[in-house]
Amino acid sequence: MKASAEKSGPGIGRCLINLVTAYAVTVVLVMLFALLLCYTDIGEEWVSRGARIITLFSVALAGALCAGSGRRSGWLIGGVSGALYMLVLYALGYIIFGELELSLASALRVLYGLLAGVVGGIIGINMKK
Numbered sequence: 001m002k003a004s005a006e007k008s009g010p011g012i013g014r015c016l017i018n019l020v021t022a023y024a025v026t027v028v029l030v031m032l033f034a035l036l037l038c039y040t041d042i043g044e045e046w047v048s049r050g051a052r053i054i055t056l057f058s059v060a061l062a063g064a065l066c067a068g069s070g071r072r073s074g075w076l077i078g079g080v081s082g083a084l085y086m087l088v089l090y091a092l093g094y095i096i097f098g099e100l101e102l103s104l105a106s107a108l109r110v111l112y113g114l115l116a117g118v119v120g121g122i123i124g125i126n127m128k129k
Helices: 002-008 012-039 045-068 074-097 104-127
Strands: none
Touching: 012 045, 012 074, 045 074, 045 104, 074 104
């Protein structure tokens, strides 16, 4: 019974490792983006756009990695990992900066993260087939 339960969904530990992996990818991509901004003529208007693109890519990656270790419900696993990624990101921002932005824009960012996680979960569950 335990073996079938393990195969039907990823373990919490495995998903946490995948979230840490997604955060590591985020850090690397942000550093590369910073170098790109520093050594090219890309304008400052791209800073927030680039940060959003990198975050959504990393959230989708977390969803794909976490859902890829399960057998079904990739959209659900991806959505949960996407929402968790965004909530941890906000918690880290609060710890580091001492401010917590609770607005419609921040709620939409969490929703976008959840949706990116769902897309990543769907991709991750179907990559195994």
